[in-house]
Amino acid sequence: MTDHSKAFPEGVHIDKVSSAHAQVLEALHRTSFEKPWAAPEFAQLLNHPGTGGFIAFNARLTPLGFILVRSAGDEVEILTLCVDPLYRGQKIATSLLNSLVADCNSRGGVKIILEVEYNNQPALDLYERCGFGRVGERPEYYRKRGKPSGAAIIMAYS
């Protein structure tokens, strides 16, 4: 069972994301993904009711990572999650996920779902460690030019 009362790593604080963070989200996303999303995409997403998330900063207010989700009814889908490589391995993603889980628990009866590439071992380990379980698989979900496509593992927390 995940301990949601666990404190964040020293000096780290977590805020709710808003469209005002769009440029920062783009910069963080670029540190972690081959095809990063642009600031206007983040702003557009976050202007939709039901889209939100959490962003982590250190004591110097350096942005470290974020999680973005979309809620529909009693289901919350994780759209993206990343931590700047400079700050990985310090439980930043764990803190972001714990914030999300605590927020969902406070609303009651909310299921969190996500899709992750079958060979993204750090993410699979992270989610399993945070209490998510595998509930399905979508074959050939991730298409990469010139490379074989990869399956998506569907995971859920409820």
Ligand SMILES: CC(C)(COP(=O)(O)OP(=O)(O)OC[C@H]1O[C@@H](n2cnc3c(N)ncnc32)[C@H](O)[C@@H]1OP(=O)(O)O)[C@@H](O)C(=O)NCCC(=O)NCCS
């Ligand atoms: C996956 C990611 C968010 C993890 O961020 P992080 O802040 O380093 O993760 P944490 O420090 O909270 O790690 C918690 C657990 O996740 C697992 N984990 C994290 N990084 C790992 C790695 N490189 N290899 C194996 N397991 C790893 C471990 O179980 C770890 O627990 P431990 O430190 O006790 O071993 C980060 O590597 C990242 O941004 N990757 C690129 C983007 C991505 O793949 N996002 C997920 C898409 S669904």
